[in-house]
Amino acid sequence: MTLEILRSDLLSGVEHGFFTRKGGASSGIFAGLNCGTGSSDQADAVSTNRDRVAAAMGGPLRAVHQVHSADAVTVDGPQPDPRPQADALATATPGEVLTILTADCQPVLFHDPEGVIGAAHAGWKGALGGVLEATVDAMEALGADRARIRAAIGPSISQRAYEVGPEFLDRFLAEDPDAQHHFANGTGDRYQFDLIGYGLRRLRAAGVQAEWTGHCTYSDPARFYSFRRTTHAGEADYGRLISAIRL
Template identity: 50%
Template sequence: MSALDIVRASALAVPHGFFGRAGGRSTGGVAGLNCGLGSGDDPATVEANRRMAADAILPGAPLASVYQVHSPKAVIVTEAVPRDERPEADALVTDRRGLLLGIVTADCAPILLADAKAGVVGAAHAGWRGAVGGVTDQTIAAMISLGATIDHIAAAVGPCIAQKSFEVGFDFPEPILKDDPANERFFIDGPSGQPHFDLEAYVVARLAAAGVRRIEAVGLDTYALEDRFYSFRRSTHRYEPTYGRQVSLIGLPAQ
């Protein structure tokens, strides 16, 4: 078993980490630190992987998560709940110390946020639907409702599919450009002539538009970096039966 691959962001002054696939107990097509409960992997193995990741950030801390549905919905959590009681949402926020927040991704953008001064943190899963729908805006609003201030919120965008790897259909840009014609800057024509979307840059722009002043994007392509990250699109292109998910975690220390 290899060491865990943890990407950290200097923008965040609280315990956190964007995990790669290295380490963990999963085998086969999802070998490594697969943290996706919906991946078809052995549930006990996935839970062991999630515990391993959590202990690398806040040893012994409970891990709160949500049932992700590609929505813009953010929820406030105060405790970890059983798997079948998780709320349907794509972001979660807390001011409870000693509680870890976690989201899983496999090309979508993981976003971790913190107001270290107020003691409020958030984690969001942003596929293109959630990103365009405003998952970052709802996460920030939930943090502010717990006492965070926009001037003190910092955000980091973790490993996700890069523009060079994210070819989309010709009709894909239309609703995004209808929302704001300036969004044209997030598209380029790829080698085949089809558009490519820059999810990471779009998320950064949404965070900035909401007033977040300190934003860090790690710039790691989940599709291209096969040895480091799981990728839904890469697995789909290869007609693989399933794919793993990497986890991203953030929390406030108990003391």
Template identity: 55%
Template sequence: MNQIEVIRARALDGVAHGFLGRRGGLSSGIYAGLNVGIGSGDDIAAVTRNRVLAAEAVLPGAPLQTVYQIHSAEAVTILAPLEDGVRPRADALVTNLPGLALGILTADCAPVLFADVAAGIVGAAHAGWKGALGGVTDATILAMEAIGADRSRIVAAVGPCIARASYEVDSGFLRRFCEDDPANERFFADGKADHHQFDLESYVVARLATAGIGRIEALGLDTYADEDRFFSFRRATHRGEAAYGRQISIIGL
């Protein structure tokens, strides 16, 4: 087993956090590395152990809290540790309780970690295109504010996700974003006929800035292009692979 790689954001200095990729872990084959996806089809014993290893790499001794992700704009507030096996249906979670490791799984979607250090409140969001467009980051900020955060103090970091060069979409996808806001056209570059390249990371950063988050860091790491470091749903799909692994991003107090 290789050493687990923990990627950190300068914006979150002083906060226990990490964007983890596939390096380290016990899984093998197409899942090789630190696959934490319970529903991925991987050996569940390996996945369970990988989840423990991931949490230990970021916040030793903290129980890992995750949600059953549904590509929504739903955020849940965790005020007590979840019971074993319980995963609320949502795509973001926030807490002010020390000793919990909040985890978001991705495999091309954008993981976003949040912190208001002064208030002692953190959050994590899974922002795929659907959740990002629906406002999952806005919902996370509102949930943090509901337990005492101030958005003027919240800092956010956007972790490894599929980059524009790797994210080809059709004209219907472009129209969906432009119908929501014509200014969203700026997140698309021309591609082949009737296709475009979508910049998910920049879109998420813009949503955060519009929401009033003053300090935002985007790591600029492409999950699709960097097979050695990251799992990628789209890469697996393009190769005709039957399944794919998931990586995790974690934050806690």
């Protein structure tokens, strides 16, 4: 099956892609393009899937060990082993392919047309902690200008599928009072959180032009993996989607 690669018009000047689960070698609950080396999927299948993405992007994949942090690293040499613990990457080196894995969290790809790219994994914890701004800062340290940077948020969990409790709301408001605009009343004491809207606001407040591709991971199981959907279904594990950008 052919790989399905979603792209953003905002990043039309750079090779990039938000890969769906279509076109992969994994089977069972991981069926498709599972690129998560930390999943319990067969290692050979994951390796094959990542090789297919590398071929599509035209180069080896660079990655970090994602830990829901606000840390960004600069890619300017060989891939460290083990991979650094961080949730964003930036580079000004031509040919580098930066990648992020997600399964509901926001994959965010960044581009400054003058020759700097970035990629970030922004779940609620990372977004609240400032991983998006950290990515912009790392890009500026490489010569980017936030006034030129464009960012696209790929397939992520949408507000209608993201139910949270009152303690979640309290934590956000304690650190970012303006976040109240991204919560809607749900059933009982529950709320629906707009992670994507929150990410867009943080990016735009940082001076970056940004958009969302419009795809919800939870509501489209044929195309996307979803941690929350897997949890609701009582499944043992879940696949990880990969997003990539090449300078």
